Amino acid sequence: MSEFVKRLYSASRGAESLVCVGLDPDPNLMPISDVFEFNRRIVDATRDIVCAYKPNFPFYEALGLPGLRSLERTVEHIRKVAPDALLIADCKRGDIGSTNTMYAKALFDTWGFDAATVNAWGGSDSVEPYLDYKDRGVIVWCRSSNPGAAEFQDLPVSYDGSHIPLYEWMAVKLNEWNDAGNVGVVAGATYPGELRKIRERCPGMPMLVPGIGAQGGDLEGSLFHGLDADIPNLLISSSRGIIYASSDKDGFDEAARRAAFDLKDSINRILERRGRSW
Numbered sequence: 001m002s003e004f005v006k007r008l009y010s011a012s013r014g015a016e017s018l019v020c021v022g023l024d025p026d027p028n029l030m031p032i033s034d035v036f037e038f039n040r041r042i043v044d045a046t047r048d049i050v051c052a053y054k055p056n057f058p059f060y061e062a063l064g065l066p067g068l069r070s071l072e073r074t075v076e077h078i079r080k081v082a083p084d085a086l087l088i089a090d091c092k093r094g095d096i097g098s099t100n101t102m103y104a105k106a107l108f109d110t111w112g113f114d115a116a117t118v119n120a121w122g123g124s125d126s127v128e129p130y131l132d133y134k135d136r137g138v139i140v141w142c143r144s145s146n147p148g149a150a151e152f153q154d155l156p157v158s159y160d161g162s163h164i165p166l167y168e169w170m171a172v173k174l175n176e177w178n179d180a181g182n183v184g185v186v187a188g189a190t191y192p193g194e195l196r197k198i199r200e201r202c203p204g205m206p207m208l209v210p211g212i213g214a215q216g217g218d219l220e221g222s223l224f225h226g227l228d229a230d231i232p233n234l235l236i237s238s239s240r241g242i243i244y245a246s247s248d249k250d251g252f253d254e255a256a257r258r259a260a261f262d263l264k265d266s267i268n269r270i271l272e273r274r275g276r277s278w
Contacts, residue, residue: 001181002134002135002180002181002182003134003135003182004114004115004135004136004137004181004182004184004206005181005182005206005231005233007086007114008051008052008086008137008206008232008233008235009231009232009233010084011051011052011084011085011086012051012232013232013278014051014084015048015049015050015051015084015085016264016268016278017049017050017051017264017267017268018051018223018232018234018235018236018264018267019049019050019051019052019236019238019260019263019264019267020050020051020052020053020054020086020088020208020235020236020237020238021042021043021046021050021052021053021054021237021238021239021242021243021256021260022054022055022056022090022210022237022238022239022240022242022243023039023042023043023053023054023055023056023059023074023239023243024055024056024059024239024240024243025038025039025059025060025063025067025070025243026059026244027063029240029244029247030244031246031247031248031249031252032249032252034070035060035063035066035067035070035074036069036070036073036074036077038243038252039055039070039074039077040074040077041252041253041256042242042243042252042253042256043074043077043078043081043082044081044253045253045254045256045257045260046242046256046257046260047078047081047082047085049257049260049261049264050085050260050264051085051086051235052085052086052087052088052235053078053082053085053086053087053088054088054089054090054208054237054239055071055074055075055087055088055089055090056090056091056239057071057089057090057091058091072111075087075111075112075113079112086114086115086137086235087112087113087114087115088113088114088115088116088117088137088139088208088235089107089111089113089115089116089117090116090117091107091116091117092117092118092119092141093107093116093117093118093119094118094119094120094121094122094126095122095126096122096125096126097122097125097126097128097129100122100126100127100128100129100130101129103129103130104116104129104130104132104133108130108133108136113136114136114137115136115137115138115139115184116130116136116137116138116139117139117140117141117186117208118130118138118139118140118141119140119141120140120141120170120173120174124173124177127140127177131177131179131180131182131183133182134180134182135182136182137182137183137184137206138182138183138184139183139184139185139186139206139208140170140174140183140184140185140186141186142167142170142171142174142185142186142187142198143167143186143187143188143191143194143195143198144186144188145188145189145190145191145210145211146188149167149188149191152166153165153166153167154166154167157169159172165194167194167198168194168197168198168201171185171197171198171201171202172201174201174202174205175201175202175203175205178202178205183205184205184206184207184208185198185202185205185206185207185208186207186208186209186210187207187208187209187226188209188210188211189209189210189211189212189218189219189221189222189236190211190218192218192221192222192224192225193221193225195207195209195221195222195225195226196225199225199226199228203228204228204231204233205233206233206234206235207226207233207234207235208235208237209222209226209234209235209236209237210237210239211237212236212237212238212241212263219236219263219266219267219270220270222234222236223236223267223270223271223274224274227276236263236267238259238260238263241259241263242256242259242260242263243256245258245259
């Protein structure tokens, strides 16, 4: 078991939770204007009931240097008050190898994230700079949750005497690249049938499942098809459904806590029905 998977296992077990909170600060939706203060209150309200936080880089980059400073303070605060939680950089970086070397250095050395989402469109050599960080998670974008995903991800490719969709071929390659046990998969909850195929191709690999909440993903189907038999290597991600549960500037953090707890409770009740309680 890799160091990253051990950390994921420990964080999930410690909180008895598969919930990952996406920190996507949008000035048009936040009930207060200060990005760090918004994040701080969300984190403080949810730190005991989730296993991971996932800052989404474009939301900070769009705000310029003040946004990046808020991200820096957010990372520092999570490390201080929720040291067992995984920190995932949601940035889906992707380029040729030399550029990805700098991306990996930025995300893992400079920012200190435990894992990062990666775009592998450039092929295996473009992903190698991330894989060199064997103690960090490299979570590759495989099947996205947006309506237009099928335009490219469903294109048929030849494999093993038949045709499979491109996203499934991506899953085949991810399994091949997982020599250090630190590769994970992004697979959207809006397509649980496709998630099942990915899990079959990627046994034992961590899976980040966005699309629960505002995007209307299938929670029970995602759990049924995404979980492995032995360890809780699944992260159910919700962003807007938790952090924007209320527009009340005085009570949005408590509303976020209730939403995160409700998601955790819904997951755990499904697990119990399937004989998978903590």
